[in-house]
Amino acid sequence: MIATLDGDRHEIVARDERRTPRDSADSIVRALAESARSSAREAGIPLHELLAVGCAAPGPLDHRTGLVHQAPNLVGFKEFPLGPRLSDALDGLTVFVDRDTAMAAIAEHAIGAARGARDFIYVTVSTGLGGTIVSGGHMLRGATNTAGEIGHWPVAFQLDTSRDADADLPRCGCGSFGCAESFAAGRNVADAYGVADAAEVYAAAAQGEPRALTIVTRAERAVANLAVGLVNVLNPALIVVGGSIADHQPAHVLEPMRRAIAERAFRAPAAAVRVVPAALGGDVGMLGAVFAARERLSGRGEWFL
Numbered sequence: 060m061i062a063t064l065d066g067d068r069h070e071i072v073a074r075d076e077r078r079t080p081r082d083s084a085d086s087i088v089r090a091l092a093e094s095a096r097s098s099a100r101e102a103g104i105p106l107h108e109l110l111a112v113g114c115a116a117p118g119p120l121d122h123r124t125g126l127v128h129q130a131p132n133l134v135g136f137k138e139f140p141l142g143p144r145l146s147d148a149l150d151g152l153t154v155f156v157d158r159d160t161a162m163a164a165i166a167e168h169a170i171g172a173a174r175g176a177r178d179f180i181y182v183t184v185s186t187g188l189g190g191t192i193v194s195g196g197h198m199l200r201g202a203t204n205t206a207g208e209i210g211h212w213p214v215a216f217q218l219d220t221s222r223d224a225d226a227d228l229p230r231c232g233c234g235s236f237g238c239a240e241s242f243a244a245g246r247n248v249a250d251a252y253g254v255a256d257a258a259e260v261y262a263a264a265a266q267g268e269p270r271a272l273t274i275v276t277r278a279e280r281a282v283a284n285l286a287v288g289l290v291n292v293l294n295p296a297l298i299v300v301g302g303s304i305a306d307h308q309p310a311h312v313l314e315p316m317r318r319a320i321a322e323r324a325f326r327a328p329a330a331a332v333r334v335v336p337a338a339l340g341g342d343v344g345m346l347g348a349v350f351a352a353r354e355r356l357s358g359r360g361e362w363f364l
């Protein structure tokens with residue numbers, strides 16, 4: 060996708076979407092480069108006139124060097140130098156890589172629901188569950204840039220001490236147990252019900268089907284616990300919630316978060332926070348990549364670097 064920027068105004072001038080290749084990292088880089096070239100052609104902009112390229116990728120990754128440490132869903136992405144390789148494939152253009160949720164937070168801050176906020180948390184409830192934390196006007200990166208991986212915030216454990224702590228709990232893809240993602244992400248909700256799409260589970264729950272209701276209620280409790288933890292520990296002024304599940308099922312995502320915060324978070328941070336839907340929809344990661352590229356190129360990216 061190519062967007063032109065003028066201050067906070069933006070216009071998407073070309074778009075090219077294609078499936079992620081599943082055979083090798085080389086194929087993925089080639090597809091990304093072809094997609095960028097195709098967008099540039101469509102927009103009538105010679106490649107060498109582009110100032111920079113932004114690329115949102117699944118983490119964990121090093122946003123300074125463009126090295127992706129580990130992306131289990133992308134073949135060959137283990138300690139993979141995505142930024143440098145994509146730059147080579149695009150005739151040496153400068154490429155800025157960052158986590159998809161970081162890019163989303165940058166876009167929501169620049170032109171979306173978090174405009175002007177200095178303390179906010181971006182949460183995405185989609186196929187997976189992730190986020191990015193902005194505190195005191197700075198994006199929290201942590202020692203190795205995994206801060207904000209809130210999908211792996213544990214929200215449950217087995218209370219019966221004669222059994223293992225993970226007994227009866229879904230195992231998370233990260234290897235741990237009790238993670239918010241393992242209950243509330245779309246993929247996990249669908250898996251728990253034995254279907255391909257979480258929408259089927261929410262539809263069945265709406266019809267009162269008991270097993271679907273159980274799974275949906277657990278998902279609600281997971282995001283509720285997560286929300287209380289985020290509010291008590293990080294004291295955000297805003298929690299911006301996006302992602303396909305949140306967009307389509309706000310009553311099962313935003314509402315349980317709001318209720319739990321009102322009922323049992325500390326009073327002062329509960330009174331100071333608003334839980335709002337994200338504003339930018341499915342383009343948020345790509346728009347964030349474009350804004351991030353501009354800000355880093357101009358040296359104005361301190362708040363998120």
Ligand SMILES: [Zn+2]
Pocket residue numbers: 210211212231232233234235236238240241
């Ligand atoms: Zn996990």
